[in-house]
Amino acid sequence: MTSSTPGTAQENATPSQRATDWLARLDTVLQRRDASAAAALFEPDSYWRDLVSFTWNIKTMEGRDAIRAMLEARLADVQPSHWQLEGEAAEADGVTDAWFTFETGVARGRGHLRLRNGACWTLLTTMTELKGFEEKKGANRIAGAEHGVQQGRQNWLARKAQEEAELGHSKQPYCVIVGGGQGGIGLGARLKRLGVPTIIIEKNERPGDSWRKRYSSLCLHDPVWYDHLPYLPFPDDWPVFSPKDKIGDWLEAYTKLMELNYWGSTECVGAQFDDAKQEWVVTVKHRGETVVLRPKQLVFALGVSGFPNVPQIPGADTFEGVQHHSSQHPGGEAWRGKKCVVLGSNNSAHDICADLWEHGADVTMIQRSSTHIARSQSLMELALGGLYSEEAVKAGMTTNKADLTFASIPYQIMHAFNIPIYDEMKKRDADFYARLEKAGFILDFGDDGSGLFMKYLRRGSGYYIDVGASELVADGRIKLKSGVNIERINARSVTLTDGTELPADLLVYATGYGSMNGWLAKLMSPEVADKVGKVWGLGSGTTKDPGPWEGELRNMWKPTTQTNLWIHGGNLHQSRHYSEFLALQLKARMEGLPTPVYGQQAVHHTR
DSSP, X not given: OOTTSOSHHHHTSOHHHHHHHHHHHHHHHHHTXXXXXXXXXXXXXXXXXXXXXXXXXXXXXXXXXXXXXXHHHHHHHHOOEEEEEEEEEEEETTEEEEEEEEEOSSEEEEEEEEEETTEEEEEEEEEEEETTOOOSOGGGOOOOSOXXXXXXXXXXXXXXXXXXXXXXXXXXXXXXXXXXXXXXXHHHHHHHHTTOOEEEEOSSSSTTHHHHTSOTTOBOSSOGGGOOOSSOOOOTTSOSSOBHHHHHHHHHHHHHHTTOOEEOSEEEEEEEEETTTTEEEEEEEETTEEEEEOOSEEEEOOOSXXXXXXXXXXXXXXXXXXXXXXXXXXXXXXXXXXXXXXXXXSHHHHHHHHHHHHTTOEEEEEEOSOBEEEEHHHIIIIIITTTSSHHHHHTTOOHHHHHHHHHTSOHHHHHHHHHHHHHHHHHHTHHHHHHXXXXXXXXXXXXXXXXXXXXXXXXXXXXXXXXXXXHHHHTTSSEEEESOOEEEEOSSEEEETTSOEEEOSEEEEOOOBOOTHHHHHHHTOHHHHHHHXXXXXXXXXXXXXXXXXOSSOTTSSSOOSSTTEEEOOOSHHHHHHHHHHHHHHHHHHHTTOOOOOSSOOOOOOOX
16 A cells, blocks of 8 residues: 555555555665655655754755755765654644654664655654764663773773873864853763763863853753753753752763763863864863864854853943943842843843842843743743643653654744744733733734744844743833933943933843854954854844845854864753764764765855
């Protein structure tokens, strides 16, 4: 029975039969290297998203022509086979939903399939392991103890100490990760398990310090199920929203347990690529000593942003109070009874305003442009609950399956999945939004009503997950001036563009950050930064995300136009999920496997 011939038999087939039949037909045409026949199995408006397995890239092919072109270029090299249904398929609203496994000549993979009327609507293919270079886990784990008697034998501690003493000095790492926050630590763990010699360098002294050094009330706004690190999930009594110091301690413990080569109190002061040797020359200040590292691969894992944006406002040099960017805000303890002005209205601005108010400050938020607000509880229930919640866990959802389900939705149509969620949020929280607007707050739900996550992907800003500060704005405890900006800074006040003058002892710039390639301009050169191009964004043509359409996040977790340079980051969920595919790309290169990159992303925007 095949679905190529419509009829009652196919109409009466189970979802699993439909998925099995489609996979079998795909396998048949791919075995005979017929790219056109394979493309014909897809809808005209279809999507194949590949995470490394076919393209050695993170790439979405949109439409039959793009799918056929990729297959024509890659089939002979990839040699795909063994497409097998995994578990039982499901069906809802005319869409068959199925998981499957497959193999290529060098790897094993896992994927997800959506069928409509017998044709593929969306296909996800991901690499899960390289053949012959699997992680030593489960039945393949190392013995550890060496039983018997042997002269000069080193125990585990001595071997670990020797490795730490040699790596970066008498032996060079294959990879250096600049940035020892959650992104660098998670990727370091992946590489450790794959046997890739790696050093993580971090300017702070201890893992987790980047969290510990922020203002005291800071906590994660995403729920615990969304935020696990690779391999070691949080304990099942971990709080839903993690306080910053608790996260800091977890990262420090994780770094030790995963036996990572972590160089704290170390700053990267420059990096150049040696074309002749095909390696990096990375100069670092390591606890007061200058050390030159020569890795083959260099990863920047410095978060989701570049340098802080501090606006140049006339009179700033005359201000007699304290002014700083939100990234330097130590907390509100010193500002009881003082006049505080916060420029901005997104996550950091709300958090800092709430922190100042809690400490008895008189605080005013200046909202320059509209902001999307999503209440935390509504976001968890409507947007995240099906994948990342206690209910999802009880229903059998694993973190890996949740991540892959999320990844299976192509960015081109992701907004359509999100719009109904935020339409429902508007209805559910209508009174809340009405009170905010009555207070003068300018709200939006994104250019197309697709809400928070699309804003995050498109521009990395423009939203706040409400964990309490919005109530303070709505009832006036946090004062608000909206639709204005600061025109001039005076000795003890700021003058706004509407002529209002606000007294100020403290001025906080919650004005966001530049693109991550700003780090490249500083540590390498402006030419390298512009060669790589802007980092983040989809090219959606929406506010602060200029086109053309990119199809994937710019420069994230995949080859950049600078040889052997990679950028890693994102929120905890993205860092965890995509670190797997970045680690596999690095491991393949270390082992000398051919890794021809298909569909290298063009550079349309610089800094």
